[in-house]
Amino acid sequence: MIRSLYxxxxxMSAQQVNLDVISNNLANVNTTGFKKNRVDFASLFYQTLRQPALSTANGQNNFAVEVGNGVKIAATRTAWENGILQETGNDLDLAIEGAGFFMVHLPNGEIGFTRAGAFRLDSDGYLxxxxxxxxxxxxxxxxPENSITLAGQDLKYIQPDTDDFVVQIAPDGSVHTEKEISDLPAIELANFVNPEGLMAxxxxxxxxxxxxxxxxxxxxLENGQLGMLHSGFLEASNVNIVEEMIKxxxxxxxxxxxxxxxQTSDEMMSITNNLKR
Structure with a gap:
């Protein structure tokens, strides 16, 4: 009975975490580039009450008696399938069709990888x-002031020359304008052998x-390992409301x-305690 309580x-603890994950998915149903999460469960250790035996005195085989001790959260996984593409009409809004992540410089100095492509030009002309x-x-x-490297390459900011002309971004990440400039920047994507290792x-x-x-x-579109860009679109969350409600x-x-x-285990313990009365 004590075992059943634990x-x-x-x-209950595992399902509470599961509900937390589901609630977060539903809360981000309209978040651009959001990827839903799911919970993987695993059983806790088993206690062997009787070892298996090939034969007994009466010539019968005895099977093992094992009792589990509950469940735990094995992992929370991210579902990386693409969300639908929503048209915005803004040329600087970018959506990735296929594999890959945009790279952004986070406030703490780290490189952030994201599928949310709602970009704009700031007051200094940076994307x-x-x-x-x-x-x-x-x-x-x-x-940048401090060097930022990834895969042995120095990363830089993208600062198009937007003086009196429109910035347009092609599916291969190349930046085009109405003005001919030989050294226009290009947008790159990053991908990983195991994207499951990324930390939110x-x-x-x-x-x-x-x-x-x-x-x-x-x-x-390079080497067939990276997706293509769609200018004027954003990738929506891949959360399915009906699926999450069922979960x-x-x-x-x-x-x-x-x-x-x-409650049942508690009632059984109460009955046991009252046997002498």
Whole structure:
């Protein structure tokens, strides 16, 4: 009965985390570039009450008796499938069709990787995202004060010369204007052998971890390993409201079952305590 109390409580704790993840998915259903998360569960250790035996005195085989001790959260995983592309009409809004991440310079100095492509020009002429983080590329044209390197290459800011002409961005990341300039910057994307290793940093951005493995850096459509850009579009969240609502109902029911199991175990212990009365 004590074991059942702990097993049930572990199930309730796990479902609470599951519900937290589902709630966060639903809260970000309209967040540009957001990727939904899911929870993976794993059973806790098993206690062997009886070892298996090939034969006994009466010639019968005995199977093992093992009892589990509950459940735990094994991992929270990110679903990287693309969200739908929504047209905005703003040439500086960019959506990635396929693999890859934009690179931005986070306030703490790290490189952020994001699928949210709502960019604009700041007062200094740099391409920045909605949080004011500057877009990075090894083919940029404005060197930062402190060097930023990725995959052995120096990253730079992108600062188009926008004097009296319109900036347009092609599917391969090249920047075009009405004025002929030979050294226009180009937007690059980054991808990873194992994107599951990326750590969430907020604002739909992620930071690198060694678990990600090798970094793939290049212009869109390069080597078939990176997606293409769509100018004038944004990638919507990949959260499916109906799917998340179903998961929420299942998590709620599992939580209720755990609570009922604890109540039943408590009643059984109460009966045992009252046997002498």
């Amino acid at each position: 097993s049930s409580s572990s199930g 920045v995202n909605a949080q004011g983080c500057r877009l990075l590329s090894s083919k940029g044209n404005a060197a 940093a907020g604002s739909s951005a992620y930071v690198y971890h060694d678990v990600c493995g090798e970094v793939i850096l290049g212009q869109p 929420m109902i299942m998590a709620q029911r599992a939580y209720e079952i755990g609570s009922k199991s604890i």
